[in-house]
Amino acid sequence: QVQLVESGGGLVQAGGSLRLSCAASGRTFTNYAMGWFRQAPGKEREFVALIGWSGPSIYYADSVKGRFTISRDNAKNTVYLQMISLKPEDTAVYYCAAVRRIITTAGDEYEYWGQGTQVTVSS
Numbered sequence: 001q002v003q004l005v006e007s008g009g010g011l012v013q014a015g016g017s018l019r020l021s022c023a024a025s026g027r028t029f030t031n032y033a034m035g036w037f038r039q040a041p042g043k044e045r046e047f048v049a050l051i052g053w054s055g056p057s058i059y060y061a062d063s064v065k066g067r068f069t070i071s072r073d074n075a076k077n078t079v080y081l082q083m084i085s086l087k088p089e090d091t092a093v094y095y096c097a098a099v100r101r102i103i104t105t106a107g108d109e110y111e112y113w114g115q116g117t118q119v120t121v122s123s
Contacts, residue, residue, distance in 0.1 A: 002026040002098050002112040009094060009117030012086055016121070020081040022096030022114055033057070033099050034072060034079040037107050038092035038119075047105040048094070049081060057103050064090075086121045093118050 008020040022034065035050040049060045049070040058070060069082040079096060094117050097110035104110075 002029075002032065004096050004098060004112055004114035006094065006096050006114040006117040009119045011120045011122065014086060014088055014121055014123050016086050017082070017084040018086065018119060020083070020094055020096075020117060020119075022079045022081075024077045024079070024098065029077040030054075030074050031100055032112075033101070033103055034070075035097045035099070035105070035107075035110060036070060036079075036081045036094060037097060037110075038090075038094045039116075040089075040092040043092075045095075045107055047107065050103065050105060051079065052103055053101055059103075059105060061105075083119070086119075088121045088123045091119060091121050 003025045006022045033052050036048040037045050038048050039045040051058050051070045067085045072079045096114045098112040099110045
């Protein structure tokens with residue numbers, strides 16, 4: 001089992017920034033690729049970003065490229081999502097997720113999920 005706890009969400013004005021954190025516990029963190037997903041009201045969950053278990057593999061959704069940065073600190077068992085130039089359309093509940101040793105943007109393949117953190121961007 002891997003337990004994931006997100007934090008860092010909140011209310012921010014358009015153009016602002018936030019940094020989300022996801023603290024992991026349980027199994028060996030370095031065996032897991034970590035992803036961020038989001039779900040807006042009335043919409044399906046969508047992929048945002050992922051980082052491989054060894055770090056170098058990083059992918060972003062087109063909608064966040066150049067504005068969001070994913071990183072991980074294996075010493076702290078934590079993955080981050082730095083978000084800048086936020087837009088109202090970024091408003092959603094953001095979830096981190098873990099999958100063992102595969103690189104995938106498909107949420108259904110992720111094994112463990114956090115409870116989510118709300119990000120609200122006002123115009």
